[in-house]
Amino acid sequence: MDFSLSPAVRDFRDTIRRIVADTVTPADIDRMHTTGTFDLPALNRALAEHGFLERATPGLGKGDPVELWVMFNELEKAGAPIDGLAVALMIAGVVQAVGTEEQKERILPSILAGEALVCMGYSEADYGSDVASITTKAVRDGDEWVIDGAKMWTTMAHEARWLILLTRTDPDLPKHKGLTMFILPMDTPGITVEPVHTMATERTNATWYDDVRVGDEAVLGEVNGGWRTMTVALSFERGVMGGTNTGVPLLRHFRHWAAEVGIDTDPRVREEMARVAIDNQVAALLTQRSAWIAASGGQAGLEGSMTKVFATEAYQRAAEAFQRMAGPAGLLQFHQPGAAADGFVEYDARHAPVTTIYGGTTEINRNNIAERHLKLPRARR
Ligand SMILES: Cc1cc2nc3c(=O)[nH]c(=O)nc-3n(C[C@H](O)[C@H](O)[C@H](O)COP(=O)(O)OP(=O)(O)OC[C@H]3O[C@@H](n4cnc5c(N)ncnc54)[C@H](O)[C@@H]3O)c2cc1C
Incomplete structure:
Protein backbone atom coordinates (compact mmCIF):
# COMPACT_ATOMS: atom_id res chain seq x y z
CA MET A 1 0.00 0.00 0.00
CA ASP A 2 1.42 3.38 -1.00
CA PHE A 3 0.37 6.02 1.53
CA SER A 4 2.30 8.89 -0.05
CA LEU A 5 0.30 11.95 -1.11
CA SER A 6 -0.04 12.93 -4.76
CA PRO A 7 1.69 16.16 -5.89
CA ALA A 8 -1.71 17.91 -6.08
CA VAL A 9 -2.57 16.92 -2.49
CA ARG A 10 0.91 17.97 -1.32
CA ASP A 11 0.24 21.41 -2.85
CA PHE A 12 -3.12 21.49 -1.06
CA ARG A 13 -1.37 20.60 2.23
CA ASP A 14 1.31 23.25 1.69
CA THR A 15 -1.32 25.90 1.07
CA ILE A 16 -3.07 24.96 4.31
CA ARG A 17 0.24 25.20 6.16
CA ARG A 18 0.76 28.67 4.68
CA ILE A 19 -2.74 29.78 5.70
CA VAL A 20 -2.15 28.54 9.25
CA ALA A 21 1.23 30.28 9.40
CA ASP A 22 -0.35 33.53 8.16
CA THR A 23 -3.50 33.54 10.31
CA VAL A 24 -2.93 31.66 13.57
CA THR A 25 -0.84 33.76 15.95
CA PRO A 26 0.40 32.90 19.46
CA ALA A 27 -2.08 35.53 20.70
CA ASP A 28 -4.93 33.57 19.07
CA ILE A 29 -3.82 30.35 20.78
CA ASP A 30 -3.58 32.23 24.05
CA ARG A 31 -7.07 33.67 23.58
CA MET A 32 -8.42 30.19 22.94
CA HIS A 33 -6.98 29.02 26.26
CA THR A 34 -8.18 32.10 28.11
CA THR A 35 -11.75 32.14 26.79
CA GLY A 36 -12.29 28.41 26.23
CA THR A 37 -13.80 29.22 22.82
CA PHE A 38 -11.94 27.09 20.27
CA ASP A 39 -12.66 29.06 17.12
CA LEU A 40 -10.81 31.55 14.92
CA PRO A 41 -13.03 33.36 12.38
CA ALA A 42 -10.02 34.70 10.42
CA LEU A 43 -8.77 31.15 9.86
CA ASN A 44 -12.23 29.91 8.84
CA ARG A 45 -12.58 32.76 6.33
CA ALA A 46 -9.08 32.26 4.90
CA LEU A 47 -9.76 28.55 4.32
CA ALA A 48 -13.12 29.44 2.78
CA GLU A 49 -11.54 31.96 0.40
CA HIS A 50 -9.49 29.12 -1.09
CA GLY A 51 -12.66 27.01 -1.43
CA PHE A 52 -11.24 24.57 1.14
CA LEU A 53 -14.29 24.43 3.39
CA GLU A 54 -16.48 23.21 0.55
CA ARG A 55 -13.76 20.76 -0.49
CA ALA A 56 -13.64 19.32 3.04
CA THR A 57 -17.40 18.92 3.49
CA PRO A 58 -18.59 15.32 3.05
CA GLY A 59 -20.80 15.09 -0.01
CA LEU A 60 -19.55 18.40 -1.45
CA GLY A 61 -15.80 17.90 -1.82
CA LYS A 62 -14.93 17.25 -5.44
CA GLY A 63 -11.21 16.72 -4.88
CA ASP A 64 -9.20 13.74 -3.71
CA PRO A 65 -11.05 12.19 -0.72
CA VAL A 66 -7.82 12.30 1.30
CA GLU A 67 -8.13 16.10 1.41
CA LEU A 68 -10.65 15.93 4.25
CA TRP A 69 -8.05 14.18 6.37
CA VAL A 70 -5.19 16.39 5.20
CA MET A 71 -7.00 19.59 6.13
CA PHE A 72 -7.97 18.57 9.66
CA ASN A 73 -4.66 16.80 10.23
CA GLU A 74 -2.72 19.97 9.38
CA LEU A 75 -4.95 22.20 11.49
CA GLU A 76 -4.74 19.88 14.47
CA LYS A 77 -1.01 19.37 14.22
CA ALA A 78 -0.65 23.14 14.41
CA GLY A 79 -2.88 23.24 17.51
CA ALA A 80 -5.20 25.72 15.74
CA PRO A 81 -8.59 26.54 17.34
CA ILE A 82 -10.83 24.45 15.10
CA ASP A 83 -13.65 22.97 17.16
CA GLY A 84 -16.18 25.52 15.86
CA LEU A 85 -15.15 24.94 12.27
CA ALA A 86 -15.20 21.15 12.64
CA VAL A 87 -18.77 21.10 13.95
CA ALA A 88 -19.91 23.58 11.27
CA LEU A 89 -18.54 21.38 8.48
CA MET A 90 -19.97 18.22 10.03
CA ILE A 91 -23.40 19.76 10.03
CA ALA A 92 -22.89 21.14 6.51
CA GLY A 93 -22.32 17.48 5.57
CA VAL A 94 -25.55 16.49 7.33
CA VAL A 95 -27.55 19.22 5.55
CA GLN A 96 -26.05 18.04 2.27
CA ALA A 97 -26.93 14.41 3.09
CA VAL A 98 -30.49 14.73 4.44
CA GLY A 99 -31.55 18.37 3.97
CA THR A 100 -34.04 19.76 1.44
CA GLU A 101 -32.84 21.77 -1.56
CA GLU A 102 -34.25 24.88 0.11
CA GLN A 103 -32.23 24.19 3.29
CA LYS A 104 -29.06 23.64 1.27
CA GLU A 105 -29.54 27.00 -0.48
CA ARG A 106 -30.44 28.85 2.70
CA ILE A 107 -27.96 27.37 5.15
CA LEU A 108 -24.84 26.08 3.39
CA PRO A 109 -23.44 29.30 1.83
CA SER A 110 -22.89 31.01 5.19
CA ILE A 111 -21.11 27.96 6.61
CA LEU A 112 -18.96 27.36 3.54
CA ALA A 113 -17.95 31.05 3.49
CA GLY A 114 -16.51 30.58 6.98
CA GLU A 115 -19.04 33.11 8.29
CA ALA A 116 -21.40 30.93 10.33
CA LEU A 117 -20.91 28.26 12.98
CA VAL A 118 -23.37 25.59 14.03
CA CYS A 119 -23.93 24.11 17.48
CA MET A 120 -25.41 20.74 18.36
CA GLY A 121 -28.22 20.36 20.89
CA TYR A 122 -28.59 16.65 21.50
CA SER A 123 -27.52 15.97 25.10
CA GLU A 124 -29.61 16.92 28.13
CA ALA A 125 -28.57 17.03 31.77
CA ASP A 126 -29.94 13.52 32.38
CA TYR A 127 -29.47 12.07 28.93
CA GLY A 128 -26.04 12.00 27.32
CA SER A 129 -25.15 8.39 26.51
CA ASP A 130 -28.85 7.52 26.56
CA VAL A 131 -29.65 10.40 24.22
CA ALA A 132 -32.65 8.54 22.75
CA SER A 133 -34.47 9.27 26.04
CA ILE A 134 -34.32 13.08 25.69
CA THR A 135 -37.38 15.02 26.81
CA THR A 136 -37.15 18.37 24.96
CA LYS A 137 -40.34 18.28 23.00
CA ALA A 138 -41.64 19.76 19.76
CA VAL A 139 -45.43 19.90 19.47
CA ARG A 140 -47.40 20.71 16.34
CA ASP A 141 -49.49 23.92 16.56
CA GLY A 142 -51.13 24.78 13.22
CA ASP A 143 -48.32 25.42 10.72
CA GLU A 144 -45.73 25.64 13.46
CA TRP A 145 -43.72 23.46 15.80
CA VAL A 146 -43.47 24.68 19.39
CA ILE A 147 -40.28 23.59 21.15
CA ASP A 148 -39.85 23.48 24.94
CA GLY A 149 -37.07 21.98 27.02
CA ALA A 150 -33.42 22.29 28.01
CA LYS A 151 -30.12 21.02 26.64
CA MET A 152 -26.75 20.58 28.27
CA TRP A 153 -23.26 20.79 26.71
CA THR A 154 -24.38 22.88 23.71
CA THR A 155 -20.82 23.78 22.76
CA MET A 156 -20.41 26.94 20.62
CA ALA A 157 -24.03 28.01 21.27
CA HIS A 158 -22.65 31.44 22.26
CA GLU A 159 -20.99 31.89 18.83
CA ALA A 160 -23.13 29.86 16.44
CA ARG A 161 -25.58 31.22 13.90
CA TRP A 162 -27.34 27.85 13.52
CA LEU A 163 -28.44 25.17 15.95
CA ILE A 164 -29.38 21.58 15.28
CA LEU A 165 -31.80 20.43 17.93
CA LEU A 166 -32.95 16.92 18.76
CA THR A 167 -36.53 16.85 20.04
CA ARG A 168 -39.23 14.37 20.96
CA THR A 169 -42.17 14.69 18.58
CA ASP A 170 -44.06 11.47 19.36
CA PRO A 171 -43.92 10.22 22.97
CA ASP A 172 -46.03 7.17 22.06
CA LEU A 173 -43.47 5.69 19.67
CA PRO A 174 -40.46 3.63 20.89
CA LYS A 175 -37.84 6.07 22.17
CA HIS A 176 -35.54 6.00 19.11
CA LYS A 177 -38.46 6.45 16.74
CA GLY A 178 -40.31 9.45 18.14
CA LEU A 179 -37.47 11.95 17.63
CA THR A 180 -37.15 14.80 15.13
CA MET A 181 -34.10 16.94 14.36
CA PHE A 182 -34.54 20.64 13.64
CA ILE A 183 -32.09 23.19 12.27
CA LEU A 184 -32.89 26.76 13.26
CA PRO A 185 -31.24 30.14 13.70
CA MET A 186 -29.80 30.73 17.17
CA ASP A 187 -31.52 34.13 17.28
CA THR A 188 -34.97 32.52 17.17
CA PRO A 189 -36.96 34.00 20.10
CA GLY A 190 -37.15 31.78 23.21
CA ILE A 191 -33.57 30.46 23.26
CA THR A 192 -31.36 31.19 26.29
CA VAL A 193 -27.63 30.40 26.57
CA GLU A 194 -25.62 30.17 29.81
CA PRO A 195 -21.90 29.37 29.95
CA VAL A 196 -20.51 26.14 31.38
CA HIS A 197 -16.74 26.13 31.92
CA THR A 198 -15.07 22.73 31.91
CA MET A 199 -11.85 21.36 33.44
CA ALA A 200 -10.64 20.94 29.86
CA THR A 201 -10.54 24.74 29.33
CA GLU A 202 -13.29 24.42 26.73
CA ARG A 203 -16.30 26.58 27.33
CA THR A 204 -19.57 24.85 26.59
CA ASN A 205 -23.16 25.92 27.42
CA ALA A 206 -26.47 25.04 28.96
CA THR A 207 -29.35 26.10 26.67
CA TRP A 208 -33.07 26.55 27.28
CA TYR A 209 -35.97 26.52 24.82
CA ASP A 210 -39.11 28.28 25.91
CA ASP A 211 -42.00 28.38 23.43
CA VAL A 212 -39.57 28.40 20.47
CA ARG A 213 -41.63 28.47 17.27
CA VAL A 214 -40.43 27.24 13.89
CA GLY A 215 -42.05 26.05 10.68
CA ASP A 216 -41.56 22.88 8.65
CA GLU A 217 -38.57 24.47 6.92
CA ALA A 218 -36.65 23.77 10.14
CA VAL A 219 -37.15 19.98 10.09
CA LEU A 220 -33.83 18.37 9.17
CA GLY A 221 -34.53 14.92 7.73
CA GLU A 222 -37.85 13.19 8.35
CA VAL A 223 -40.37 13.95 11.09
CA ASN A 224 -39.76 11.16 13.65
CA GLY A 225 -36.59 10.35 11.72
CA GLY A 226 -34.30 12.37 14.02
CA TRP A 227 -32.33 9.32 15.07
CA ARG A 228 -31.20 8.72 11.49
CA THR A 229 -30.19 12.39 11.09
CA MET A 230 -28.15 12.17 14.29
CA THR A 231 -26.52 8.93 13.13
CA VAL A 232 -25.33 10.71 9.99
CA ALA A 233 -23.96 13.57 12.13
CA LEU A 234 -22.14 11.20 14.49
CA SER A 235 -20.62 9.34 11.56
CA PHE A 236 -18.94 12.63 10.56
CA GLU A 237 -18.05 13.61 14.12
C1 LIG B 1 -16.70 19.47 26.78
C2 LIG B 1 -17.94 18.79 26.30
C3 LIG B 1 -18.54 19.21 25.13
C4 LIG B 1 -19.72 18.61 24.68
N1 LIG B 1 -20.34 19.12 23.56
C5 LIG B 1 -21.57 18.65 23.22
C6 LIG B 1 -22.33 19.28 22.18
O1 LIG B 1 -21.85 20.22 21.54
N2 LIG B 1 -23.58 18.85 21.95
C7 LIG B 1 -24.15 17.81 22.65
O2 LIG B 1 -25.30 17.47 22.38
N3 LIG B 1 -23.45 17.17 23.63
C8 LIG B 1 -22.18 17.57 23.93
N4 LIG B 1 -21.48 16.97 24.95
C9 LIG B 1 -22.13 15.91 25.71
C10 LIG B 1 -21.53 14.54 25.53
O3 LIG B 1 -21.92 13.97 24.32
C11 LIG B 1 -21.96 13.70 26.75
O4 LIG B 1 -21.30 14.24 27.88
C12 LIG B 1 -21.62 12.25 26.60
O5 LIG B 1 -22.41 11.67 25.59
C13 LIG B 1 -21.84 11.48 27.93
O6 LIG B 1 -23.08 11.73 28.46
P1 LIG B 1 -23.24 12.16 30.00
O7 LIG B 1 -22.31 13.28 30.25
O8 LIG B 1 -24.68 12.35 30.26
O9 LIG B 1 -22.70 10.91 30.83
P2 LIG B 1 -23.50 9.58 31.13
O10 LIG B 1 -24.23 9.14 29.92
O11 LIG B 1 -24.29 9.79 32.39
O12 LIG B 1 -22.32 8.55 31.41
C14 LIG B 1 -21.66 8.44 32.68
C15 LIG B 1 -20.72 7.24 32.59
O13 LIG B 1 -21.49 6.03 32.39
C16 LIG B 1 -21.02 5.35 31.23
N5 LIG B 1 -22.16 4.73 30.54
C17 LIG B 1 -23.35 5.29 30.28
N6 LIG B 1 -24.13 4.42 29.59
C18 LIG B 1 -23.40 3.31 29.39
C19 LIG B 1 -23.64 2.06 28.73
N7 LIG B 1 -24.81 1.80 28.12
N8 LIG B 1 -22.65 1.15 28.71
C20 LIG B 1 -21.45 1.38 29.33
N9 LIG B 1 -21.16 2.56 29.96
C21 LIG B 1 -22.12 3.49 30.01
C22 LIG B 1 -20.40 6.44 30.37
O14 LIG B 1 -19.46 5.90 29.45
C23 LIG B 1 -19.75 7.34 31.40
O15 LIG B 1 -18.50 6.82 31.80
C24 LIG B 1 -20.28 17.52 25.39
C25 LIG B 1 -19.65 17.06 26.56
C26 LIG B 1 -18.50 17.69 27.02
C27 LIG B 1 -17.86 17.18 28.28
Missing part, protein backbone atom coordinates in the same frame (compact mmCIF):
# COMPACT_ATOMS: atom_id res chain seq x y z
CA ARG A 238 -16.33 10.51 15.46
CA GLY A 239 -12.83 10.03 14.17
CA VAL A 240 -13.34 12.08 10.99
CA MET A 241 -13.02 15.83 11.52
CA GLY A 242 -10.43 16.59 14.12
CA GLY A 243 -9.98 15.41 17.68
CA THR A 244 -7.75 12.45 16.80
CA ASN A 245 -4.33 14.02 16.23
CA THR A 246 -4.06 15.99 19.44
CA GLY A 247 -1.10 13.84 20.50
CA VAL A 248 1.03 15.42 17.76
CA PRO A 249 1.30 18.97 19.18
CA LEU A 250 1.59 17.47 22.67
CA LEU A 251 4.63 15.40 21.64
CA ARG A 252 6.16 18.40 19.83
CA HIS A 253 5.77 20.66 22.87
CA PHE A 254 7.09 18.03 25.27
CA ARG A 255 10.05 17.09 23.06
CA HIS A 256 11.21 20.73 22.78
CA TRP A 257 10.90 21.23 26.52
CA ALA A 258 12.64 17.90 27.30
CA ALA A 259 15.59 19.03 25.15
CA GLU A 260 15.65 22.44 26.85
CA VAL A 261 15.81 20.97 30.35
CA GLY A 262 18.10 18.11 29.29
CA ILE A 263 15.90 15.10 30.05
CA ASP A 264 15.65 14.04 26.40
CA THR A 265 18.68 11.78 26.83
CA ASP A 266 17.02 9.78 29.61
CA PRO A 267 16.15 6.37 28.08
CA ARG A 268 12.80 6.26 29.90
CA VAL A 269 11.81 9.65 28.45
CA ARG A 270 12.99 8.62 24.99
CA GLU A 271 11.06 5.35 25.15
CA GLU A 272 7.87 7.20 26.18
CA MET A 273 8.27 9.74 23.38
CA ALA A 274 8.81 6.89 20.87
CA ARG A 275 5.67 5.14 22.12
CA VAL A 276 3.65 8.36 21.73
CA ALA A 277 5.06 8.89 18.22
CA ILE A 278 3.92 5.37 17.25
CA ASP A 279 0.46 5.92 18.76
CA ASN A 280 0.22 9.22 16.86
CA GLN A 281 1.03 7.43 13.63
CA VAL A 282 -1.59 4.73 14.28
CA ALA A 283 -4.16 7.43 15.12
CA ALA A 284 -3.34 9.24 11.86
CA LEU A 285 -3.80 6.07 9.80
CA LEU A 286 -7.09 5.20 11.50
CA THR A 287 -8.31 8.77 10.95
CA GLN A 288 -7.27 8.60 7.32
CA ARG A 289 -9.52 5.57 6.88
CA SER A 290 -12.59 7.11 8.61
CA ALA A 291 -12.14 10.45 6.84
CA TRP A 292 -11.72 8.71 3.49
CA ILE A 293 -14.98 6.80 3.98
CA ALA A 294 -16.85 10.03 4.90
CA ALA A 295 -15.31 11.99 2.02
CA SER A 296 -16.19 9.20 -0.43
CA GLY A 297 -19.90 9.37 0.44
CA GLY A 298 -19.98 6.64 3.09
CA GLN A 299 -20.70 6.63 6.80
CA ALA A 300 -17.77 5.78 9.03
CA GLY A 301 -19.96 4.87 12.03
CA LEU A 302 -17.93 1.82 13.01
CA GLU A 303 -14.51 2.94 11.78
CA GLY A 304 -15.02 6.36 13.39
CA SER A 305 -15.76 4.73 16.76
CA MET A 306 -12.56 2.67 16.45
CA THR A 307 -10.55 5.76 15.56
CA LYS A 308 -12.00 7.87 18.35
CA VAL A 309 -11.46 5.23 21.05
CA PHE A 310 -7.86 4.59 20.04
CA ALA A 311 -6.83 8.20 19.44
CA THR A 312 -8.41 9.77 22.52
CA GLU A 313 -7.17 7.02 24.86
CA ALA A 314 -3.68 7.31 23.35
CA TYR A 315 -3.78 11.09 23.87
CA GLN A 316 -4.81 10.59 27.49
CA ARG A 317 -2.02 8.01 28.05
CA ALA A 318 0.53 10.41 26.53
CA ALA A 319 -0.64 13.40 28.56
CA GLU A 320 -0.53 11.42 31.80
CA ALA A 321 2.93 10.00 31.05
CA PHE A 322 4.42 13.38 30.12
CA GLN A 323 2.93 15.05 33.17
CA ARG A 324 4.40 12.31 35.39
CA MET A 325 7.83 12.73 33.75
CA ALA A 326 7.71 16.51 34.02
CA GLY A 327 7.20 16.30 37.80
CA PRO A 328 6.13 19.54 39.55
CA ALA A 329 6.76 21.58 36.37
CA GLY A 330 3.96 19.55 34.75
CA LEU A 331 1.48 21.02 37.21
CA LEU A 332 2.21 24.63 36.26
CA GLN A 333 -0.11 26.42 33.88
CA PHE A 334 0.31 28.79 30.95
CA HIS A 335 2.15 31.99 31.99
CA GLN A 336 3.50 30.45 35.21
CA PRO A 337 7.32 30.59 35.26
CA GLY A 338 8.90 27.14 34.90
CA ALA A 339 5.78 25.50 33.48
CA ALA A 340 6.67 22.38 31.46
CA ALA A 341 6.35 23.09 27.74
CA ASP A 342 5.10 26.60 28.57
CA GLY A 343 2.02 25.08 30.24
CA PHE A 344 0.99 22.67 27.49
CA VAL A 345 1.77 19.58 29.62
CA GLU A 346 -0.64 20.74 32.31
CA TYR A 347 -3.24 21.82 29.73
CA ASP A 348 -3.15 18.53 27.80
CA ALA A 349 -3.47 16.52 31.02
CA ARG A 350 -6.73 18.40 31.72
CA HIS A 351 -7.94 18.38 28.15
CA ALA A 352 -7.30 14.74 27.23
CA PRO A 353 -9.90 13.09 29.53
CA VAL A 354 -12.71 15.21 28.10
CA THR A 355 -11.96 14.03 24.56
CA THR A 356 -12.94 10.50 25.69
CA ILE A 357 -16.38 11.84 26.70
CA TYR A 358 -17.70 14.19 24.03
CA GLY A 359 -18.95 12.80 20.75
CA GLY A 360 -19.95 9.66 22.70
CA THR A 361 -17.95 8.20 25.56
CA THR A 362 -15.30 5.50 25.15
CA GLU A 363 -17.67 2.96 26.71
CA ILE A 364 -20.45 3.81 24.26
CA ASN A 365 -18.04 3.61 21.32
CA ARG A 366 -16.72 0.28 22.61
CA ASN A 367 -20.32 -0.98 22.75
CA ASN A 368 -20.73 0.19 19.15
CA ILE A 369 -17.60 -1.70 18.06
CA ALA A 370 -18.59 -4.80 20.05
CA GLU A 371 -22.04 -4.91 18.51
CA ARG A 372 -21.26 -3.91 14.94
CA HIS A 373 -17.81 -5.39 14.43
CA LEU A 374 -17.60 -8.31 16.84
CA LYS A 375 -21.36 -9.06 16.56
CA LEU A 376 -21.70 -9.34 20.34
CA PRO A 377 -25.20 -9.03 21.86
CA ARG A 378 -26.59 -5.53 22.43
CA ALA A 379 -25.52 -4.00 25.77
CA ARG A 380 -28.75 -1.97 26.14
CA ARG A 381 -32.15 -1.43 24.60
